[in-house]
Amino acid sequence: MVFALATALTVGTLLWKMVQPMQGMGAPMDPAAAMALETQAYAEAAARPGYSQPIDMPISLRAGETLDQAITRMGVKPDEAKAAIKLLSHSFNITNIKAGLSLEAAIAKPISGEGDAQLLGLTVRTGPAKQLTLTKDRDGVMRLRALEESVRDERRVAIGTIDGSLFTSAAALGATPTLTAQVVKLFAHKLDFERDIQSGDTFKMVFDRKVTESGRTVEAGNLLYAEIEAKGGVDRFYSFTPNGGRSIEYYDETGKNIKGFLLATPIYGARTSSGFGMRFHPIVGFMKMHTGIDFAAPTGTPIQAAGDGVVMDAKWWGGYGRWVRIAHNKEWETGYGHMSSIAVRPGQRVTQGQIIGYVGTTGRSTGPHLHFEVWKDHHPIDPKGAKVPQSSMLAGNDLNAFRARKREIDSMIALAEVSPNGTIQKNDALAYRVDNENQTARPQALAQTEVSPVRSNSARPLRSALTTTRGTR
Numbered sequence: 121m122v123f124a125l126a127t128a129l130t131v132g133t134l135l136w137k138m139v140q141p142m143q144g145m146g147a148p149m150d151p152a153a154a155m156a157l158e159t160q161a162y163a164e165a166a167a168r169p170g171y172s173q174p175i176d177m178p179i180s181l182r183a184g185e186t187l188d189q190a191i192t193r194m195g196v197k198p199d200e201a202k203a204a205i206k207l208l209s210h211s212f213n214i215t216n217i218k219a220g221l222s223l224e225a226a227i228a229k230p231i232s233g234e235g236d237a238q239l240l241g242l243t244v245r246t247g248p249a250k251q252l253t254l255t256k257d258r259d260g261v262m263r264l265r266a267l268e269e270s271v272r273d274e275r276r277v278a279i280g281t282i283d284g285s286l287f288t289s290a291a292a293l294g295a296t297p298t299l300t301a302q303v304v305k306l307f308a309h310k311l312d313f314e315r316d317i318q319s320g321d322t323f324k325m326v327f328d329r330k331v332t333e334s335g336r337t338v339e340a341g342n343l344l345y346a347e348i349e350a351k352g353g354v355d356r357f358y359s360f361t362p363n364g365g366r367s368i369e370y371y372d373e374t375g376k377n378i379k380g381f382l383l384a385t386p387i388y389g390a391r392t393s394s395g396f397g398m399r400f401h402p403i404v405g406f407m408k409m410h411t412g413i414d415f416a417a418p419t420g421t422p423i424q425a426a427g428d429g430v431v432m433d434a435k436w437w438g439g440y441g442r443w444v445r446i447a448h449n450k451e452w453e454t455g456y457g458h459m460s461s462i463a464v465r466p467g468q469r470v471t472q473g474q475i476i477g478y479v480g481t482t483g484r485s486t487g488p489h490l491h492f493e494v495w496k497d498h499h500p501i502d503p504k505g506a507k508v509p510q511s512s513m514l515a516g517n518d519l520n521a522f523r524a525r526k527r528e529i530d531s532m533i534a535l536a537e538v539s540p541n542g543t544i545q546k547n548d549a550l551a552y553r554v555d556n557e558n559q560t561a562r563p564q565a566l567a568q569t570e571v572s573p574v575r576s577n578s579a580r581p582l583r584s585a586l587t588t589t590r591g592t593r
Contacts, residue, residue, distance in 0.1 A: 170230060170231055170232070171228040171229065171230060171231060171238060172228055172229050172230075172231055173228070174226040174227060174228045174240045174241075175226070175227060175228075175229075176224060176225075176226060177194055177224070177225045177226075177227050178222060178223070178224055178225075179191065179193075179194065179222070179223045179224070179225055180220060180221070180222050180223075181217065181218075181219055181220060181221040181222075181223075182219060183219040184219075185219070186205075186214075187201075187205045187208070187214055187217065187221075187223070188201040188202045188204070188205045189201075190223070191204065191205070191223075191225060191239065191242070194225060194227055194237065194239075195227065195229065195236060195237035196225075196227065196236060196237050196238070196239045197236040200236075200238075200239055201239065203262065204239055204242055204254055204262060207254060207262055207264050208242070208244065208252060208254060208264065210264060211252055211264065211266060212244060212246065212252055221244075222245075223242060223243065223244050224242070224243045224244075225239060225241065225242050225243075226239075226240040226241035226242075227239055227240065228240055238256075239256070240255070240256050241253065241254055241255045241256065242254040248332070248336065248337075248338040248339075249268055249269045249270075249271050249332045249336070249338055250266070250267070250268045250269075251266075251267050252264065252265070252266055252267075253265050253267055269332040269333050269336075270332070270333055271330050271331065271332055271338050272330070272331060272333075273328065273329075273330055273341075274328070274329055274330070274331045275326070275327075275328050275344070275532075276293075276294055276325075276326065276327055276328075276329060277324070277325075277326050277532050277533055277535075277536035278290065278293035278294060278295060278323075278324065278325045278326075278327075279293075279322075279323075279324050279533075279536060279537060280292070280293050280322065280323055280324075281320060281321070281322050281323075282317060282318070282319055282320065282321045282322070282323060283319055283320075284319065286300060286303070286304065286313070286317065286323060286348075287300050287301075289323070290303070290323065290325060293325075294329065294331070294335065294337060295325055295327065295340075296329070296337055296340040298340050299325070299327050299340050299343055302343050302346075303323075303325065303343065303346045303348075304388060305473050306346055306357055306370055306378065307346070307348055307355065307357075308383045308384065308385060308386075308388070308424075308473070309378075309379075309380030309382065309383045309384050310355050310378075310380075310384070311348065311350060311351070311355075311384075312384065312385050312392075313388065315391070315392075316350055316351050317348075317350050318350065321348065321349055321350040322348075322349045323346075323347060323348050323349070324345070324346070324347040324533060325343070325345065325346055325347075326343075326344040326345035326346075326529055326532060326533065327340070327341060327342065327343045327344060327345075328340075328341030328342050328344065329341050342359065342368060343359060344358070344359045344529060345357065345358055345359065345529045345533070346370075355372070356372065356373055357370040357371065357372060357378050358370065358371050358372075358373075358522070358525065358526050358529060359525075360514075360518075360521075360522045360525055362514065362518045363517065363518055363521075371514060371522060373526070374513070375513055375514035375515075375518075375519050375522050375523075376511050376512070376513050376514075377511040377512045377513070377514075378511065379472060379511060380427075380508070380511060381427055381448070381452070381508040381509045381511070382426040382427045382448070382452070382454065382472075382494065382503075382506070382508050383424065383426040383427065383472065383473070384503070384504075385415065386423055386424045386425070386426045386454075386456070386490070386492060387415050387417055387421060387422070387423050387424065387479065387490050387492075388421075388422075388424075390415035390416060390417035390421065390479075390489075390490065391415065391416050391417075392413060392414070392415060392416075393414045393415065393416040393489055394410060394413065394414035395410070395413055395502075395504075396410060396411070396412060396413055396501075396502040396503065396504065397409070397410060397502070398410070411493055411500035412455070412457075412491050412492050412493035412494075412500065412503065413491075413492050413493075413502075413503050413504065414489045414490070414491050414492075415489055415490045415492060416487070416488070416489045417479045417488065417489060417490065418479065418488060419460050419478070419479055419480055419481065419488040420460060420478050420479060420480075421478060421479040421488075421490075422475045422478060422479075423456055423459065423475065423476055423477045423478060423479060423490055424472075424473045424474065424475060424476065425446055425454075425470040425471065425472055425473065425474045425475075425476050426446070426448075426454045426472065426492075426494075427446070427448045427452075427454065427472045428448065428469075428470065428471050428472050429446040429447050429448040429449075429453075429454075429469070429470060430446065430447050430467065430468070430469050430470075431444060431445070431446055431464045431465065431466055431467065431468045431469075431470060431476070432445045432446065432447050432453070432466065433445035433455075433466065434462050434464050434465055434466050434468075435466075436482075436483075437457070437483075438483065438484075439483045439484035440455075440457035440458065440483050440484075440491065441457060441458045441459065441480065441481075441482025441483025441484070441485060442457075442458070442459035442460070442461065442462050442477065442480065442482045442483070443455065443456065443457050443459070443483075444456045444459065444462055444464060444476050444477055446470060446476070451496055451497055452494070452495070452496055452508065452509075453494075453495040453498075454492070454493065454494050454495070455491075455492070455493035455494075455495065456476065456477060456490060456491070456492060456493075457483065457490070457491035457492075457493075458479075458480055458481055458482050458483055458485045458488075458489060458490065458491050459477040459478060459479065459480050459482060459490075460477075460478050460479060460480025460481070460482065460488075461477060461478050461480070462476070462477045463475055463476055463477050463478070464476045464477070494506050
C-alpha cells in the first residue's frame with residue numbers, strides 16, 4: 121500500500137537503491153533525506169484542519185477511462201487530478217495504457233463530508249522493483265520521484281498449514297503460482313488435490329527467488345524441495361540432477377525418482393464423477409461396462425499426458441468424441457475421451473504432464489468431463505488399481521551426491537523449524553541470502569558467516585537471514 125503504515129511502500133522500512141528527482145526538482149537527494157522529507161510532508165498533510173487522516177485507495181483503470189478520470193472518480197477535483205497526471209507523464213507513457221492498470225492513491229476527505237477530497241500522493245508501479253511516486257510537500261507542491269528497490273537472491277524455506285488452498289497458503293509465504301503449480305504437478309501421481317487435501321494439512325517448500333527489500337518476488341527460481349503431509353502420511357521430494365543429466369528431476373528420501381510411470385489424475389481440480397466397472401449408462405439406458413474413470417471439469421480445462429509416450433490416435437472416435445491414445449511402452453497405453461479440442465498429433469512424442477487437449481463434451485456425453493482409460497496388453501483396467509512399473513533408483517556416485525544434497529536441505533529445514541525456545545514454527549519462512557560472488561566457495565551451504573534481519577512476504581517477520589554460500593550441486 122502507498123501510505124498505510126507511514127507510507128510503507130516509499131518510506132520507513134524500504135532500503136531504496138536509487139531516489140531520482142524528475143524534471144524541475146533540482147539536485148538529487150540521498151535516500152535517507154528523501155525519506156525524511158516525505159515522512160514530514162505526509163505528517164503535516166495528514167494534520168490539515170478540516171480533513172480526515174489520508175486513506176490508501178487502490179484504483180483500477182476502467183475501459184475507456186483516462187487516468188485523471190479514474191482519480192476524479194475518487195472524489196478529487198478534476199483540475200488537481202489533471203495536474204497530477206501531467207506531472208506523472210514526464211516519466212510515464214500515459215497514452216498507451218490499458219484497462220486494468222492499478223494505481224494507489226493517498227486521499228484525504230473533508231471531515232464535514234462536503235467538498236472535494238485532496239490528493240496527497242499517487243503511486244504507479246512501472247516494474248517489479250520500480251515505481252513512480254507523486255507526493256505533496258508541506259508547501260502544497262506535488263513532487264515526482266522514481267524509486268527503485270534493491271533486489272537480492274534468496275533461498276527460502278517456507279513452512280505452512282493449508283487454509284483454503286495450497287496456492288493461497290503458499291503465496292502468503294512468498295511462493296509464486298508457478299512454483300506452487302510445480303508442486304501440484306510433482307504430487308499428481310500421489311495425491312488427488314480435489315479429494316485428498318484438507319484444510320489443516322501441512323506443507324514445506326524450499327525454493328530460490330529474486331526478491332526486493334520489501335519482500336516482493338521479482339523472479340521465481342528453482343524448486344529445491346517440496347513436502348505435503350496429508351491422508352495421515354508425509355511425502356517428501358528433493359531436487360537433484362544426476363551426472364550427465366540435462367534437467368532437474370525429483371526423488372524421494374531413498375533416491376527413487378518420483379516421476380511415477382503414470383499420473384493418478386491427468387487433470388487438476390476435477391472431481392471423479394464415475395468410476396470403473398458396470399454402471400447404468402445415462403444415455404443408452406441400460407447396464408454397461410464403464411472402461412475408465414470420468415473426471416468432471418469445466419470445458420477448456422487442460423488435460424495432461426499421464427506419462428511419457430507416443431501419440432497413437434488423435435481423432436474423432438464415435439461415442440468417445442475427440443479422442444487421444446498414447447502408447448507408453450509395449451504393454452501400457454492410456455486413452456482420453458470427449459475432448460473439446462486436441463493439442464497433439466499422431467506420431468508425436470509427449471512427456472508426462474504435457475498438455476494434450478482440453479475438456480469437452482463431444483461424442484456420447486451428458487456434460488463436460490474427461491473419460492480416462494488405462495490399458496495393459498490392449499485390455500482396459502481400473503486406473504485406480506493399476507500396478508504400473510516402478511520408478512528408477514539412483515546408484516553409485518549419483519546416490520552419494522544425492523544424499524549430500526538431501527542432508528543440506530534437511531539441515532536448512534530443521535533450522536527453520538526450531539525457534540530459540542525450541543518450538544516448531546508454522547506459517548513462517550526463513551530466508552537464506554545467497555552469496556553470488558562465492559557460489560562454489562564451499563560445498564556446505566549452511567556456513568553461517570553473517571546473520572541479519574529480513575522481513576517475510578507473509579504477515580509474520582522472518583527471524584533471521586543467513587548469508588550462505590551455494591554448493592556446486
